[in-house]
């Protein structure tokens with residue numbers, strides 16, 4: 001358990017790195033964590049695995065950078081439940097997103113991304129993060145009728161007198177592709193794909 005004394009004695013550079021990240025929306029939230037465990041008690045990932053959001057924050061406050069190589073951070077799937085219940089306005093969800101980005105920037109955790117590469121591709125082909133086809137069977141199994149609903153979305157919207165689904169124009173797709181290339185996203189995706197090839 002992290003006490004005030006423990007925090008004072010620990011390096012907080014790691015926590016400050018997370019606070020200063022553009023992804024962090026909760027000012028100083030990490031430093032305000034009181035280790036109450038509300039996040040852990042409501043976290044679905046904690047219910048079904050050894051993952052523990054309270055522990056994630058404790059390790060960040062302890063300056064334990066080994067967490068970047070810990071497989072457990074990949075068990076968080078960004079449901080934001082912890083974000084909504086934290087009494088001091090911290091967000092383990094966002095902290096995890098930042099931790100994973102730092103890990104990826106250091107070429108750690110690439111193997112956790114392989115099956116999601118279709119999301120990245122869809123930004124280049126459709127300017128949106130579309131669900132990759134490899135997940136369709138699983139979703140249809142878990143949500144019966146999902147595929148039929150998806151295939152008939154246009155007609156369903158028409159029946160409900162709603163506008164057709166928004167489809168980005170070619171200009172928008174080109175523009176998004178350029179942004180993703182200039183900002184280094186494309187190069188990152190290529191590095192992850194190259195790593196996947198090596199592992200095959």
Ligand code: SF4
Pocket residue numbers: 032033034035036037038039040053054057085086087088089090091092
């Ligand atoms: S709910 Fe908030 S304060 Fe409590 S342990 Fe989780 S992050 Fe810390």
Ligand code: SF4
Pocket residue numbers: 039042043044045046053075076077078079080081082083092093096
């Ligand atoms: S966002 Fe992650 S840490 Fe937060 S409750 Fe959901 S799975 Fe747990």
